[in-house]
Amino acid sequence: MMEELLHSSPGLVNFGIFFLLGTVLLLVVLGFVTYAILAERKVLGFMQNRMGPNQLGGKWGLLQTAADVLKLLLKEDTIPKLADKPLFIIAPVIAFAPSFMVLATIPFTDKLQFADIGVGLLYYIAISGLTTIGAVTAGWASNNKYALLGGMRAAAQMISYEIPLVMSVLGIILLSGSLNLNDIVAAQADTAWFIFLQPVAFFVFLIAATAELTRVPFDLVEAESELIAGFHVEYSGFRWAFFMLSEYVYLFAMSALVTILFFGGWLPLPFLGFIPGAIWFALKFSMVVFIFIWFRATFPRLRADHLMEFGWKVLVPIALANIFLTALGKELFEYFF
Amino acid sequence: MELLNLYQNNYLIVFVFLCLGVILPVVALFLGKLLRPYKPSEAKYTTYESGIEPFHDSRVQFNVRYYIFALMFVIFDVETVFLYPWAVAYDNLGIFALIEMTIFVFMLIIGLVYAWKKKVLKWI
Numbered sequence: 373m374m375e376e377l378l379h380s381s382p383g384l385v386n387f388g389i390f391f392l393l394g395t396v397l398l399l400v401v402l403g404f405v406t407y408a409i410l411a412e413r414k415v416l417g418f419m420q421n422r423m424g425p426n427q428l429g430g431k432w433g434l435l436q437t438a439a440d441v442l443k444l445l446l447k448e449d450t451i452p453k454l455a456d457k458p459l460f461i462i463a464p465v466i467a468f469a470p471s472f473m474v475l476a477t478i479p480f481t482d483k484l485q486f487a488d489i490g491v492g493l494l495y496y497i498a499i500s501g502l503t504t505i506g507a508v509t510a511g512w513a514s515n516n517k518y519a520l521l522g523g524m525r526a527a528a529q530m531i532s533y534e535i536p537l538v539m540s541v542l543g544i545i546l547l548s549g550s551l552n553l554n555d556i557v558a559a560q561a562d563t564a565w566f567i568f569l570q571p572v573a574f575f576v577f578l579i580a581a582t583a584e585l586t587r588v589p590f591d592l593v594e595a596e597s598e599l600i601a602g603f604h605v606e607y608s609g610f611r612w613a614f615f616m617l618s619e620y621v622y623l624f625a626m627s628a629l630v631t632i633l634f635f636g637g638w639l640p641l642p643f644l645g646f647i648p649g650a651i652w653f654a655l656k657f658s659m660v661v662f663i664f665i666w667f668r669a670t671f672p673r674l675r676a677d678h679l680m681e682f683g684w685k686v687l688v689p690i691a692l693a694n695i696f697l698t699a700l701g702k703e704l705f706e707y708f709f
Numbered sequence: 710m711e712l713l714n715l716y717q718n719n720y721l722i723v724f725v726f727l728c729l730g731v732i733l734p735v736v737a738l739f740l741g742k743l744l745r746p747y748k749p750s751e752a753k754y755t756t757y758e759s760g761i762e763p764f765h766d767s768r769v770q771f772n773v774r775y776y777i778f779a780l781m782f783v784i785f786d787v788e789t790v791f792l793y794p795w796a797v798a799y800d801n802l803g804i805f806a807l808i809e810m811t812i813f814v815f816m817l818i819i820g821l822v823y824a825w826k827k828k829v830l831k832w833i
Contacts, residue, residue, distance in 0.1 A: 382717040390725040398729055445737075448746050453754040454763075469730030476726040487722040494793060495723075516756050517767040528775050531782040538789045545796040605757055610741045614734050677832035680778070684830045688785070688821070692814060695792065699799065699807050 378488075390486075397475065397486070405620040406437045412665050419669040447609035452515065455606060459513035464607070464614035467506025470499045471618040474625045479553050481638040481649040492553040493545070496629060497538050500584070503618065504530040507593070510615070511603035522602025525676065526586065526593040532683040533583035533590075539691035540576040543698040544633055557637040567634040572694045574634050576687055578663075581626050583683070585619065587664060589671035592679060627660040635660070777829055788817050 377389060410425065410433060417424025429435030451460055477492040479485035489495060504527050511523015544566050545551060548559035560566055567574045583590035594602035604615045631637060635656040638649030674682070756763040795802070795810055824830055 378715050378718045379711055380718075381714050382721050386718060386721060387725065390722050391728070394722070394725045394729050398733065445741050445744055446746075448748065449741070450753050452756050454756050465731055465734045468734055469727060472730035472733070473723065473726045476723050486726070487719040489719045489723070512768070514756075515767050516763075517758065520767050524771060524775050528778050531786075532778060535782065535785045535789065538786075539792070542789070542792055542796050545793065546799055549797060549800050551793070551797060600757075600759070609745060610738055614737075680832040681830055684781070684821075685825065692818070695796075696807075696811060696814070699810075702799070703804055703807060 394486070398472065401472070401475065401621055401624055402617075404624050405617060406441070408620055408623060408661060409437045409440075410434070411661075412668070415662070415665045416669050419666075441613065444610055444613045449609045449611065450606075452606050454515040456513040456515065459509050460606075461611075463506050463510035463513055464611050464618075465506075466509055467503050468614045468618040468621070470502040470506075471621040471625065474499050475621075475628075477553060478625065478628045479557065479632065479637065480628070480653055482554070482557075484650065485554075488552070488554060491551045493541060493551045493556070493633075496625070497534075497541075500622070500625070501530075501534060503622070506615075506618070507603045510607065514603070514606040516606050518600045519603050519605045522593055522599045522605070525599075526603055529586065529590065529593060529679060529683075530584060532680055533580045533687070536576050536683065536687035536691045537580035537584060539688070539695060540573040540580065541633060542691075542695045543570045543573040546695070546698050546702060553632050553637075557632060557639065560636040561639055565634065565636040565639070570634070570694070570698070572690065573698075576691050576694065577633070578630065580683075580687060581630065582664065582667060583679075585622055585626055585664070587623075588668040589674050590679060591673060592676055623661065623664060627657050627664065630660045631656045774832065781824065781829070784817065784820065788814070 377386060380386065413436070414424040414433070425433030425436040427433065427436075428439050451457060474496050476487045477485075477489055477495050479488070507526035507530070508523045511519045511521075511526070514520070544556060547563070547566065547569060548556045550556060550559070556566075563569065586593045593599075594604070599605075604612055607615065631653060637656075638653040640647060640649070640652050756767070758764075791813070792810070795806060799806065
């Protein structure tokens, strides 16, 4: 059905259908966020030898996050008098909208996907870069010293780690010869998962992705011991919730992207092809999410100067070297075989 | 015509996602407005500064290092923009393109090494 729809001439009807389907995805993502937050708290709890949420919704605290969201919805919304009001209001929207937009090109299985555009990977990287503007806008508009420091740090960190992030995927583009995410998965079906062909790129990408998500150990943006909460100090209630939401939607998007780029998306393991692709995708995806949560329980936060130097002095040279070694390896491979 | 339709539909989806991404915060904040209390008081609307009276304007002149890093970002981001089409078309270009790209990136690496030696990358 989707095929026919994509080939029909675009109009209001198509817009309506896409809108409904997009809303379904939005609800799925919100469901994911709700339970990702719970899973994070539970896993962190078990890793630190305590229970985690266990009061609301039975032993597993299944209603904890829903209750938290309701609480936030009922909180009074304060905008400081000195703040730049229009920018203050628009900043959460700037931060959130790109986080949902990047999901448009991500293929979950060979059938289940929205836009199949030729520059899928570039689209993801370009749009995800926009969130930095939301953080800086929030920091600037709050007219608060902590917020401004946090916003500036967010910008410096995100742009510094974007370079190794985009450079590490170049090795994958060289091997698959396409920016389309479907083609990248298809290339992995022909050869092997790219984690085996591009292990260096995988580690650079994973580290840079953690920094882009501003998760521990790279959460200097909201280092609570020095900056209270970073760029969203002055935000309360649901405006604040949208910054948190965009962070977790990015966790969803980034984990999906790692799954597609390095773990072969919906491709099954050998001899297990009878299990549907959606389940494979879900399994690999959950594993990547778990790795991000695991990081949080394991690593202490970096120092600001170490963070910047690590990005520019270690990750950028490694990523650059990886590109040329991959190109050279490909050339040699073609020469000898 | 078929392909044009496909192309337009795909970008229509992107536009739909943009709309949804904007509508959700707007609707949620509007609904929240009906639910949340509104009890203004003078002290609530002061800037938060860990409990002490806020002083000076917070928008002061900032450390120039942030600006230098932004400049570095622009240089290397443009470099990757050049690398992307090269990587996509690499199969058709062959060894000559590899040598050309090596020269291009080498010149940028000189820039990185220069910045490194000048202690630009040292964050204080």
